[in-house]
Amino acid sequence: MTTPALRPTPEDAHNPSGKTFFGHPRMLASLFSVELWERFSFYGMQVIMLYYLYWEADRGGLGLLSEASASSVMGAYGGMVYLMAVVGGFLGDRVFGPERTLFYSAFTIMAGHLALAVLPGAAGVIAGLVLVAIGSGGLKTNASVLVGSLYDRTDPRRDGGFTIFYIGVNIGAFFGPMLTGILRESYGFHIAFGLAAAGMAIGLIQYSLTRKNLPASVHQLSEPMNASEKKIYGSLAVVIVAAVLVLVMTGLINPANLATWVMTIVAISAAVLFYTLLTSKHTTVDEHSRVVSFIPMFIGNVAFWALFQQQFTVLAIYSESRINWNIMGLQFTPEFMNSINPVFIMIFGAVFTAMWTKLGDRQPTTPVKFSLALILIGLAFLIFLTQAGNTNVNFLWIVLILFICTMGELAISPVGTSLATKLAPEKHRVAMVALYFTSVSLGTVLAGWLGRFYTMETEVAYFTTLGVVTIIIGAVLWAMNKWIVKKMAGVR
Numbered sequence: 245m246t247t248p249a250l251r252p253t254p255e256d257a258h259n260p261s262g263k264t265f266f267g268h269p270r271m272l273a274s275l276f277s278v279e280l281w282e283r284f285s286f287y288g289m290q291v292i293m294l295y296y297l298y299w300e301a302d303r304g305g306l307g308l309l310s311e312a313s314a315s316s317v318m319g320a321y322g323g324m325v326y327l328m329a330v331v332g333g334f335l336g337d338r339v340f341g342p343e344r345t346l347f348y349s350a351f352t353i354m355a356g357h358l359a360l361a362v363l364p365g366a367a368g369v370i371a372g373l374v375l376v377a378i379g380s381g382g383l384k385t386n387a388s389v390l391v392g393s394l395y396d397r398t399d400p401r402r403d404g405g406f407t408i409f410y411i412g413v414n415i416g417a418f419f420g421p422m423l424t425g426i427l428r429e430s431y432g433f434h435i436a437f438g439l440a441a442a443g444m445a446i447g448l449i450q451y452s453l454t455r456k457n458l459p460a461s462v463h464q465l466s467e468p469m470n471a472s473e474k475k476i477y478g479s480l481a482v483v484i485v486a487a488v489l490v491l492v493m494t495g496l497i498n499p500a501n502l503a504t505w506v507m508t509i510v511a512i513s514a515a516v517l518f519y520t521l522l523t524s525k526h527t528t529v530d531e532h533s534r535v536v537s538f539i540p541m542f543i544g545n546v547a548f549w550a551l552f553q554q555q556f557t558v559l560a561i562y563s564e565s566r567i568n569w570n571i572m573g574l575q576f577t578p579e580f581m582n583s584i585n586p587v588f589i590m591i592f593g594a595v596f597t598a599m600w601t602k603l604g605d606r607q608p609t610t611p612v613k614f615s616l617a618l619i620l621i622g623l624a625f626l627i628f629l630t631q632a633g634n635t636n637v638n639f640l641w642i643v644l645i646l647f648i649c650t651m652g653e654l655a656i657s658p659v660g661t662s663l664a665t666k667l668a669p670e671k672h673r674v675a676m677v678a679l680y681f682t683s684v685s686l687g688t689v690l691a692g693w694l695g696r697f698y699t700m701e702t703e704v705a706y707f708t709t710l711g712v713v714t715i716i717i718g719a720v721l722w723a724m725n726k727w728i729v730k731k732m733a734g735v736r
Contacts, residue, residue, distance in 0.1 A: 268405050269394040274454040278350060279387050280412040281447030285357055285440035286380055288420030289372075291560045291579050293360075294318050296433045297369070304432050308366060309499050312696040315557040316503040319692010321373050322553060323506050326685035327513070328381020330678040335382060337674070338469050342386040342393075343462040347455065349382030350448045357441035361434050372437070393462045407597075411590060416443075418586040425579025503693040510689060514542070514682040517675055526671035530733040534667040535676075537731035540724055541663065542683045544614045547717045548656055549687025550694065551621045551710060552649055555582060557692045559642075562628075566700075567637045581642055588650040596654045610663050611721055611728045617656035618718030624648040625711035632704050660684075666735045 265273040297314035299305025309317065332349065336342040356375030360368050391409050395402040420440070428436035469477065491497040497505055521527060521535045563569075564578040600607045608616070624645045631637045660680060668676030698706045721728075 266408060268401055268408065271394055271454060271457050272391065272405055272408060274451050274457075275387060275391055275394075276409055276412040278346075278383075278447040278451040279409060280416040281443045282350065282353060282380070282383055282387075283413050283416030284420040284423075285353060285416075285444040286376070286420070287417045287582060288424035288443070289357060289360065289376065289437060289440045290318065290322075290556050291421055291582050292424055292428050292433060292436050293369075293373070294556065294560050295428075295564060295578075304428070306365060306369070308369075311561050312698070313499050315561065315695025315698075316692045317499050319553070319557050319689050319695065320503040320506040321377055322556060322692065323503075323510060323685040323689030324377045325380045325384070326681050326688060327506075327510060328378050329384045330381075330681050331378075332382030333385040333674065333677070336386040336389060337466045339465070341463045341465055342389040343455065343458055345382050346386040346390060347451070349379040349386070350444065350451065352376075352379030353383065354441055354444040354448060355379075357437055357444055360437035361441055390458060390462055393459050407594075410593070414586040414589045414593075418583045418590075421579040421582035422577075425577035428579070429577050503689050507686065507689045507693060510682050510686045514679060514686065517679040517682065521669060521672055521675060521679070524669070524672060527669045531669035533731050533733045534735060535669065537728050537733075538664075538667050538676075538679070540721060540728060541611065541614060542679070544618055544717055544721050545656070545660060545680075545683040546687040546690065547714050548614075548617055548621060548652065549684050550690035551625060551714055552653060553688045553691035554694070555585065555646070555649075557695045558698045561695070561698070563642065566631075566635060567639055567642055569639055571639060576639075581646070584643055584646045585650050585653075588647055589654070592650065592654060593658075596658070609725060609729050610659055610732075611725045613655045613659055615718045615722035615725070617652035618721065619715050620652035620655070621649050622711045622713075622715035622718060624652070625707050625714070628707040629704060632707075633700070635700075663735075667732065 264270060265276070294314050296305050297309045297317060298307070298311050300307040308314075332345060336345040339345070340348065352375050356372045356377075356379060359375060360372035362368065363371060388406075388409075391405060392402070395405060420443070424436040424439055427439050488497070491505075518535070518539070522532060527535070559581065560578070563581040567578065567581070569576040569578060569580060627641070627645050627648070631641055661677065664677050664680035665673065694710070
């Protein structure tokens with residue numbers, strides 16, 4: 245009879261003695277790595293996929309879609325990733341547990357990138373995007389759960405651990421577009437997709453070798469499904485997949501209207517979630533008031549991400565067709581644009597954290613932070629007007645625009661999920677976080693859908709309209725600050 249191997253306990257994971265990763269539990273290094281490589285592969289693929297869809301064969305692309313349709317497809321894809329994050333949270337909580345969900349999700353992502361690298365034409369695109377969207381959604385929510393499992397709630401290293409983890413996200417987001425762009429330029433799209441797959445494989449291998457060191461709690465389900473629920477949810481999943489296949493095969497869902505379909509689904513999901521939260525008998529009077537306060541914040545969040553996520557749709561097209569990427573004699577690829585934002589995040593993320601901490605109770609309320617973010621990104625889009633009609637735009641203009649966008653991101657993104665958890669009714673915490681993700685999803689889909697209105701001939705009207713409307717939404721939120729704070733019922 246053999247003695248079973250002892251599994252590490254949560255106390256072992258929390259113990260700061262022995263080998264550490266910058267003073268943190270060693271397992272943080274593995275989670276840091278898998279998230280770094282997942283973001284490397286995700287962002288590395290996202291922009292070259294846009295070009296792959298609309299570039300003609302003589303440039304290595306498929307020439308399947310127009311610029312507008314390609315933008316629409318990538319916006320819909322991005323929106324689906326955030327919807328899948330909600331599904332991933334459900335699977336982690338009730339089906340597989342967070343650890344196995346992350347493990348399976350990482351495999352799914354790698355399979356998606358391999359499909360893009362190996363399968364030719366539309367078949368590779370469809371298989372790749374579906375697999376990467378499902379996998380990224382599952383990994384996004386559960387990775388944070390696993391990081392949190394390494395620390396006791398009172399462990400003073402906890403925030404620092406999440407900061408290190410966030411740095412990994414941005415390192416991957418920085419190198420992914422840059423390196424895949426270089427490979428795409430030198431060897432073609434499929435080799436570049438292969439690099440994204442290789443990156444995810446590296447993270448997966450390291451995680452596979454160390455996953456046994458996670459606390460036992462990450463294998464537990466918070467609320468396991470019973471047999472009846474499994475049948476219901478399983479049947480529902482089959483019906484949804486079958487319905488989508490029928491709609492695609494009959495042409496009712498196609499690249500031209502995909503974003504509209506996804507936007508409709510997300511909007512209905514958000515409406516159902518709002519209705520559930522507002523009408524539930526488990527929602528108290530104060531909790532009802534807090535949910536109501538989130539309605540204008542939801543609209544503001546949608547508006548912000550509708551502009552910000554255009555880095556992967558309209559601005560990616562702008563980067564490829566309008567910006568001169570010759571920098572001091574070195575010719576950079578247009579994908580380099582998507583490596584700029586992560587640099588600003590790494591530089592200024594800590595600055596914003598320190599600033600809010602120092603201000604303490606004097607810091608702006610959450611509605612004001614949202615307002616500032618909207619006004620900043622609206623102003624950033626108005627800056628494009630200075631280069632209207634210019635076909636040889638100096639790269640420093642896009643650096644300035646993305647710097648302002650990033651300042652807005654730092655004012656709204658870190659507080660968004662936190663706000664959702666603070667406003668959430670006690671009995672509907674998951675539903676409230678899901679509602680927040682639907683706002684990001686809806687904004688991301690809009691970032692692609694809006695691309696149909698952008699051309700060089702319409703750019704003045706396009707950037708003016710989006711910039712002015714977003715600034716107005718920000719100003720309205722600012723004007724509603726006192727009302728919103730009052731409705732928040734004690735939450736600031």
